[in-house]
Amino acid sequence: MPKVDTARFLADLNELRQIGAYKTGVHRPTFSPEDMESRRWLMERMRECGLEPTMDGIGNVIGRHQSAGPHLLVGSHIESQNYAGWLDGALGVMAGVALARAGLPVDVAAWADEEGHYGGFIGSRSFIGELSDAEIDRLTNRYHGKPLRQALQEAGLAGLPRIAMEPGRHKGFLELHIEQGTQLEGSGQRVGVVTGIVAIWQYRITITGMQDHAGGTTMAERRDAGLTAVRLLAMLDERMPMVCGPRSTWTCGRIALDPGASSIIPGKAEVLFQFRDVEETVLARMAHCLEACVQESNRRERCTTVLEAMSLSKPALCDPAMQAALAGAAEQFAPGAWRHMPSGAGHDAQYLAKRMPAAMLFSPSIGGISHHWSEDTKEEDLALCVEVLAEGAARYLAG
Amino acid sequence: MPKVDTARFLADLNELRQIGAYKTGVHRPTFSPEDMESRRWLMERMRECGLEPTMDGIGNVIGRHQSAGPHLLVGSHIESQNYAGWLDGALGVMAGVALARAGLPVDVAAWADEEGHYGGFIGSRSFIGELSDAEIDRLTNRYHGKPLRQALQEAGLAGLPRIAMEPGRHKGFLELHIEQGTQLEGSGQRVGVVTGIVAIWQYRITITGMQDHAGGTTMAERRDAGLTAVRLLAMLDERMPMVCGPRSTWTCGRIALDPGASSIIPGKAEVLFQFRDVEETVLARMAHCLEACVQESNRRERCTTVLEAMSLSKPALCDPAMQAALAGAAEQFAPGAWRHMPSGAGHDAQYLAKRMPAAMLFSPSIGGISHHWSEDTKEEDLALCVEVLAEGAARYLAG
Numbered sequence: 128m129p130k131v132d133t134a135r136f137l138a139d140l141n142e143l144r145q146i147g148a149y150k151t152g153v154h155r156p157t158f159s160p161e162d163m164e165s166r167r168w169l170m171e172r173m174r175e176c177g178l179e180p181t182m183d184g185i186g187n188v189i190g191r192h193q194s195a196g197p198h199l200l201v202g203s204h205i206e207s208q209n210y211a212g213w214l215d216g217a218l219g220v221m222a223g224v225a226l227a228r229a230g231l232p233v234d235v236a237a238w239a240d241e242e243g244h245y246g247g248f249i250g251s252r253s254f255i256g257e258l259s260d261a262e263i264d265r266l267t268n269r270y271h272g273k274p275l276r277q278a279l280q281e282a283g284l285a286g287l288p289r290i291a292m293e294p295g296r297h298k299g300f301l302e303l304h305i306e307q308g309t310q311l312e313g314s315g316q317r318v319g320v321v322t323g324i325v326a327i328w329q330y331r332i333t334i335t336g337m338q339d340h341a342g343g344t345t346m347a348e349r350r351d352a353g354l355t356a357v358r359l360l361a362m363l364d365e366r367m368p369m370v371c372g373p374r375s376t377w378t379c380g381r382i383a384l385d386p387g388a389s390s391i392i393p394g395k396a397e398v399l400f401q402f403r404d405v406e407e408t409v410l411a412r413m414a415h416c417l418e419a420c421v422q423e424s425n426r427r428e429r430c431t432t433v434l435e436a437m438s439l440s441k442p443a444l445c446d447p448a449m450q451a452a453l454a455g456a457a458e459q460f461a462p463g464a465w466r467h468m469p470s471g472a473g474h475d476a477q478y479l480a481k482r483m484p485a486a487m488l489f490s491p492s493i494g495g496i497s498h499h500w501s502e503d504t505k506e507e508d509l510a511l512c513v514e515v516l517a518e519g520a521a522r523y524l525a526g
Numbered sequence: 527m528p529k530v531d532t533a534r535f536l537a538d539l540n541e542l543r544q545i546g547a548y549k550t551g552v553h554r555p556t557f558s559p560e561d562m563e564s565r566r567w568l569m570e571r572m573r574e575c576g577l578e579p580t581m582d583g584i585g586n587v588i589g590r591h592q593s594a595g596p597h598l599l600v601g602s603h604i605e606s607q608n609y610a611g612w613l614d615g616a617l618g619v620m621a622g623v624a625l626a627r628a629g630l631p632v633d634v635a636a637w638a639d640e641e642g643h644y645g646g647f648i649g650s651r652s653f654i655g656e657l658s659d660a661e662i663d664r665l666t667n668r669y670h671g672k673p674l675r676q677a678l679q680e681a682g683l684a685g686l687p688r689i690a691m692e693p694g695r696h697k698g699f700l701e702l703h704i705e706q707g708t709q710l711e712g713s714g715q716r717v718g719v720v721t722g723i724v725a726i727w728q729y730r731i732t733i734t735g736m737q738d739h740a741g742g743t744t745m746a747e748r749r750d751a752g753l754t755a756v757r758l759l760a761m762l763d764e765r766m767p768m769v770c771g772p773r774s775t776w777t778c779g780r781i782a783l784d785p786g787a788s789s790i791i792p793g794k795a796e797v798l799f800q801f802r803d804v805e806e807t808v809l810a811r812m813a814h815c816l817e818a819c820v821q822e823s824n825r826r827e828r829c830t831t832v833l834e835a836m837s838l839s840k841p842a843l844c845d846p847a848m849q850a851a852l853a854g855a856a857e858q859f860a861p862g863a864w865r866h867m868p869s870g871a872g873h874d875a876q877y878l879a880k881r882m883p884a885a886m887l888f889s890p891s892i893g894g895i896s897h898h899w900s901e902d903t904k905e906e907d908l909a910l911c912v913e914v915l916a917e918g919a920a921r922y923l924a925g
Binding site: 243269351382471 | 642
């Protein structure tokens with residue numbers, strides 16, 4: 128049974144949270160100075176426990192174990208959403224380091240930009256061979272528009288090779304992550320063994336009207352793109368519940384009116400809309416509903432609405448043997464205090480699962496809070512989960 | 527009859543549009559380097575036609591005529607909305623210069639920040655004694671948050687005295703402006719004599735929910751501030767038409783979701799909502815409707831909505847004698863091709879009207895476009911309107 132130094136694991140996590148600290152959380156957007164500092168800090172931690180670290184041309188930090196194998200790959204991401212929580216991806220990365228320190232034959236990875244400042248999952252997609260140079264050329268920062276190429280250049284990564292997976296090296300991929308919900312907390316449980324990761328279908332809705340003065344233009348003349356956006360979103364709020372599944376989610380996270388001033392009728396509106404489910408049939412129903420609402424908007428309204436699918440992922444099921452190993456470890460360390468559960472959030476594991484067996488473990492999130500600086504998990508739960516992860520890894524490697 | 531040099535007037539306008547040029551429009555936000563350059567440029571133009579210019583501690587540029595009087599005050603504002611049109615306020619300021627050049631005894635004013643980058647109408651309000659130092663301390667830029675005091679400091683205006691109106695000096699205030707609508711163009715007319723300026727009631731609506739992860743948080747658990755904003759705006763879209771008057775307008779120009787990312791349930795939404803009318807009873811009905819919708823939202827929704835009145839102006843009626851002088855001049859220069867009309871937009875004249883007789887003249891707006899770089903008016907209409915303004919001023923001064 129591997130012996131994890133949980134005190135050191137917690138100390139590492141607390142040291143990492145100082146980089147880009149914001150209130151009790153962190154602000155480490157992808158390729159920001161804080162993000163790059165955290166990647167270099169991580170490489171030091173990898174060296175300390177005998178891994179050979181490399182930062183590649185997309186920002187992935189991969190620490191390679193020196194043993195003959197078989198190996199597991201363990202990790203997550205280290206950058207954060209803006210002004211977000213200290214654990215999120217950092218937890219899974221430092222758990223990988225803790226497993227290596229405990230003597231397990233693991234490679235540890237911090238995948239770049241899981242959080243989607245530039246497109247999302249570019250690190251794990253690059254590793255499995257699903258990120259082209261053409262896409263890198265095209266991607267820009269969703270908040271300030273900086274091209275990804277420029278960001279890579281400024282981070283000193285331009286020209287570095289991108290590390291691709293080595294077929295046959297890894298028996299599987301393991302990712303520890305916070306739950307980002309309240310199922311564990313609500314049922315008094317401390318560990319979640321993930322059964323699968325929902326697909327996320329992400330859309331951009333662009334509405335074009337006519338920018339005009341809010342006093343000079345009569346109501347009958349207006350082509351108010353903001354109003355069309357509001358009516359469309361209200362229609363989706365009515366229709367989506369009629370087609371969704373029991374665990375579906377749908378979210379409008381952004382409405383940007385152009386130019387966004389009090390006395391100007393918006394000439395343009397941009398809306399980000401997404402939905403998630405584990406069932407492909409449910410995803411298809413929800414997509415049809417969205418398309419039909421946009422079509423109906425274009426029939427009723429004076430403004431033109433264009434729907435663009437930005438990314439349509441597939442649900443990813445976790446490997447049964449890895450789930451069984453994690454479940455056995457969970458029952459050993461937390462008898463009766465764990466459960467099987469799906470992941471409502473996307474994770475790097477869903478891309479690794481396309482190439483190798485993959486599985487995930489969830490720790491509880493206090494109040495379910497995520498992507499906010501107040502995100503937190505009890506230290507005893509963090510320590511428990513890293514022990515379950517190590518034991519699960521050992522069991523799976525032995526199996 | 528005053529002889530206006532319309533060619534010079536048009537040349538001045540075209541020279542001014544080079545300062546902060548953006549496509550065919552201008553970008554001269556209040557106290558930006560471009561705005562300050564235009565104010566200094568204006569002072570030169572004033573000197574050339576014998577006015578004595580001063581820039582005061584709030585950014586007003588006032589060119590004082592050297593004659594004994596009686597005087598008229600003529601002007602508008604010179605800063606622009608973001609990436610907006612070349613005429614808007616600049617037209618009325620340069621019309622004042624044209625009248626002075628034609629030998630009329632006019633003081634010319636460019637009032638600071640009519641466009642509301644920092645609160646709105648701070649220049650004309652300062653001049654009539656309705657802007658306190660405490661309010662200046664409090665105001666910030668609505669786009670980037672810079673405090674007004676800091677902007678004044680950076681513009682070199684900190685510590686300068688603010689010029690207050692001199693009671694008895696002015697027989698009235700005249701403002702030429704583009705219509706910002708299509709009434710003139712639609713009826714084939716070239717000049718509008720304004721009867722009154724609508725009141726604008728401007729509100730900030732702040733909705734507080736709970737920021738959460740868009741995958742981990744079930745639909746039943748969410749407190750989505752963006753969704754509450756959408757439902758409230760959809761309710762207003764249904765209710766407002768039942769209480770408004772025939773010429774009322776209402777507009778939501780801005781919806782800001784916090785943090786505004788695709789995978790985060792918005793924890794906060796800020797909405798700017800305004801309505802306009804010339805009738806106080808209609809304004810009161812619309813205000814009651816808005817308050818009732820917010821109250822109903824707070825009854826139905828999981829998010830808390832707070833309504834704040836940011837400014838509640840009064841309708842301003844134009845002076846009958848000044849209207850008559852302008853109408854006579856319009857009939858002289860454009861027989862049958864002018865009309866009386868209300869102003870749906872707010873203007874500096876509404877503040878001057880609190881202290882002296884005031885009136886406005888409208889030129890047509892091509893396509894009604896305003897607050898956009900493509901805003902335009904035919905040069906022959908601009909020339910006609912400045913001649914009507916000069917003749918109207920002469921008639922009123924003689925009356």
